[in-house]
Amino acid sequence: MSIPLSINWNGQQLTILDQQKLPHLIEYVTLETVEDIYEAIFSLKVRGAPAIGITAAYGLAIGAQRHDTASLEVFQQYIQKDASYLNASRPTAVNLGWALNRLQDIIREATNVQQAKQLLLAEAIKIHEEDEASCRRIGEHALTLLEGRTKVMTICNAGSIATAKYGTALAPFHLGSERGRHFEVYACETRPVYQGARLTVWELQQSNVDVTLITDSMAAHTIKAKGVEAIIVGADRIAANGDTANKIGTFNLALLAKAFDIPFYVAAPISTFDLGIEDGTAIPIEERNAEEITHMNGQPIAPLGTKVFNPAFDVTPSHLITAIITEKGIITANYQKNIPEMLGAFTRKGEKI
Numbered sequence: 001m002s003i004p005l006s007i008n009w010n011g012q013q014l015t016i017l018d019q020q021k022l023p024h025l026i027e028y029v030t031l032e033t034v035e036d037i038y039e040a041i042f043s044l045k046v047r048g049a050p051a052i053g054i055t056a057a058y059g060l061a062i063g064a065q066r067h068d069t070a071s072l073e074v075f076q077q078y079i080q081k082d083a084s085y086l087n088a089s090r091p092t093a094v095n096l097g098w099a100l101n102r103l104q105d106i107i108r109e110a111t112n113v114q115q116a117k118q119l120l121l122a123e124a125i126k127i128h129e130e131d132e133a134s135c136r137r138i139g140e141h142a143l144t145l146l147e148g149r150t151k152v153m154t155i156c157n158a159g160s161i162a163t164a165k166y167g168t169a170l171a172p173f174h175l176g177s178e179r180g181r182h183f184e185v186y187a188c189e190t191r192p193v194y195q196g197a198r199l200t201v202w203e204l205q206q207s208n209v210d211v212t213l214i215t216d217s218m219a220a221h222t223i224k225a226k227g228v229e230a231i232i233v234g235a236d237r238i239a240a241n242g243d244t245a246n247k248i249g250t251f252n253l254a255l256l257a258k259a260f261d262i263p264f265y266v267a268a269p270i271s272t273f274d275l276g277i278e279d280g281t282a283i284p285i286e287e288r289n290a291e292e293i294t295h296m297n298g299q300p301i302a303p304l305g306t307k308v309f310n311p312a313f314d315v316t317p318s319h320l321i322t323a324i325i326t327e328k329g330i331i332t333a334n335y336q337k338n339i340p341e342m343l344g345a346f347t348r349k350g351e352k353i
């Protein structure tokens with residue numbers, strides 16, 4: 001039993017775990033072109049905000065190796081075009097644009113195309129390695145917050161396979177398992193794509209964590225009946241005021257946490273913050289195919305032509321969030337002040353806080 005990984009760069013090739021096939025098939029696929037990578041992100045073969053960012057970074061770097069020009073200016077134009085293409089694969093997770101921007105910034109240091117290609121690859125590898133270290137630190141911080149609490153609920157999959165390793169919301173369970181600390185995790189199935197049932201349950205089982213699957217509609221009853229003591233979730237984009245976009249259903253859980261007076265934690269790396277967005281109203285929410293709701297295993301479960309609303313994410317207002325757990329430390333309210341302070345960032349006007 002070990003913590004599963006979803007992204008592998010062997011120095012030559014990028015392979016990813018096809019998360020659409022889990023848990024029945026454990027299949028790794030090789031991604032060779034920018035188009036392969038766009039498709040893998042768009043179709044949720046690779047998903048989860050940090051994993052999307054890492055994969056897109058490799059995508060830009062892999063695509064760059066094939067651009068045949070001696071002109072640095074022309075090369076940068078190719079890179080810009082590939083970056084905007086990859087950035088359009090999914091709209092909500094800001095880690096995607098963050099990783100692509102980091103790569104675009106790094107080639108400003110290059111003096112020739114060959115050097116630019118090397119810098120891109122090196123930066124993608126760095127993003128990958130840094131994410132594993134960040135997730136481990138998030139897990140350590142989360143373990144301290146969860147001290148004395150055993151029964152914890154989560155939604156979607158903010159786990160090892162959604163990141164480089166360990167995950168964000170699931171990191172304390174993996175680390176806890178390594179150290180003999182017992183958690184009872186309640187995983188919401190996460191309709192309509194079932195990341196909870198297909199991915200979180202499978203992933204935690206690999207790590208020997210005690211996990212129980214529930215449907216999303218069972219959350220309130222389960223909190224009451226089983227005495228759930230905390231809720232921990234991941235994030236796709238956190239605005240400057242702490243409002244947090246995460247998988248659809250997260251907002252419901254935050255409201256339940258308030259009703260039951262239990263803590264509601266968001267676990268996310270710094271790469272998930274978007275300080276360019278003041279609050280959650282400006283976060284783009286992905287809407288996906290109606291068939292994710294009207295069909296199950298290819299079979300219709302609703303009348304033909306049923307009108308559907310299928311947002312993949314919701315936004316939890318920051319006043320419902322007890323703490324945001326990052327690799328740099330734990331942020332609590334007042335988020336407006338404490339987020340930029342923790343990030344060591346600048347205000348939108350460019351003033352250092």
Ligand code: MRU
Pocket residue numbers: 047048049050093155156157158159162163167168169195233234235236246247248312
């Ligand atoms: O649509 P998905 O599966 O990419 O949604 C993923 C989530 O909502 C995760 O909770 C989030 O990206 C954090 S992953 C560490």
